Amino acid sequence: xxxxxxxxxxxxxxxLPTAEFDALAADLEPVSxxxxxxxxxxxxxxxxxYFPTTAIVSLHYxxxxxxxxxxxxxxxxxxxxxxxxxxxxxxxSSAVVQTAGHAYRLESSRLLQEFQRAGLMQRLLLRYTQxxxxxxxxTAACNRHHTVEQQLCRWLLLTLDxxxxxxxxxxxxxxxxxxxxxxxxxxxxxxxxxxxxxxxxRRGHIxxxxxxxxxxRVCECYAVVKTELNRLMFDVRYRQGGAADxxxxxxxxxxxxxxxxxxxxx
Numbered sequence: 001x002x003x004x005x006x007x008x009x010x011x012x013x014x015x016l017p018t019a020e021f022d023a024l025a026a027d028l029e030p031v032s033x034x035x036x037x038x039x040x041x042x043x044x045x046x047x048x049x050y051f052p053t054t055a056i057v058s059l060h061y062x063x064x065x066x067x068x069x070x071x072x073x074x075x076x077x078x079x080x081x082x083x084x085x086x087x088x089x090x091x092x093s094s095a096v097v098q099t100a101g102h103a104y105r106l107e108s109s110r111l112l113q114e115f116q117r118a119g120l121m122q123r124l125l126l127r128y129t130q131x132x133x134x135x136x137x138x139t140a141a142c143n144r145h146h147t148v149e150q151q152l153c154r155w156l157l158l159t160l161d162x163x164x165x166x167x168x169x170x171x172x173x174x175x176x177x178x179x180x181x182x183x184x185x186x187x188x189x190x191x192x193x194x195x196x197x198x199x200x201x202r203r204g205h206i207x208x209x210x211x212x213x214x215x216x217r218v219c220e221c222y223a224v225v226k227t228e229l230n231r232l233m234f235d236v237r238y239r240q241g242g243a244a245d246x247x248x249x250x251x252x253x254x255x256x257x258x259x260x261x262x263x264x265x266x
Contacts, residue, residue: 004030007104009053011077012124014238020120021239028104033057033097035169039080040095048105049081055101056162058178059093059136069143069180070155072135073098075162077229082129084108085115085122098178099159099168127232134228142221143180149189151179153218156199158225160208167207193217 007028008014013021033039033055040046042062050057057080060070071093074080080103083091089108114121142151155175159168172190176183190206193199198213199206208214215222 005053005102007051007053008239009076010051010079010104011233011236012079012121012128013051013104015124015236016120016239018239024106024110024114024121027110028106031103031105033101033103035097035100037097038094039097040091040093042092042094043090046081046084046089046091047108049079049084049108049111050095050103050105051079052076052101052103052162054164055097055103056099056159057103058096058098060096060178061093067180068094068177070178071139072132073155073158073162074132075099075159077162078128078132079125081108081111082125082132084111085125086129098170098174099163124236131225131229131232135225138221138224142219146219146221147189148179148181148185149192149217150219150221151181152186152189152193153214154222155179156206156208157211157214157218157222160211161226166209166211167205169204170206171204172201 007021007025013024013028016024028051031050033050033052039048039050039057052075054076056073056075058070059072059074059080060068062068074095080095083089115125116122142154146154152175155178156168160166172186173183176186179186190199190201193214194201196210196213198210198217199208201207
């Protein structure tokens, strides 16, 4: 049976001091999140918060017509379910698994109890929420003012920052739905990137061959999101050995996309 990723693969959980983490650990339930699973539906009661370790979750809005667009993505840098501690237990958006993987879920009452203690967890969650708001607002601006190719580059880079591999299992149709554009636009943009030798695409698999090429073509929105997360989390400290107890490498000082999240003794 494969070993589950450690909870400390999630940056927020890894930042808790040993005593605080140990008090919470018994209530963290490991879950497998298959591609396409709906975690939240608009207006539904939120029973759990999810701390992804290897999964990536897409937050998006669905129109009456059925059209949809992603407002933000959440990976191992954050938590799905900020509404639970921001004053409500419902949300107007959907949360769908974009990249299959694992997460740890926590019952809403337990998360709220921990938040109301006004300790480090509260400060981490509030900082992360501000970073998430930046991602949402920048996504809205990007979708309005930048080309489909620039949007695709931004989406690919943000997704890569949450993964250990350079290959994504994702169809062009799904990407088009997330960006809220026509599939033909994604086909053209992906074709341009493939001809430039930046990506390789085959049967729902996108492999990034040249990250620097993506960074050269992306709009400023990627840097804005990345810089704000780094600014808010620049002084976060991790438990010594916390992210390596599942046999993986610890979070490095210059992990792509989260340069300022440092690996230090807590």
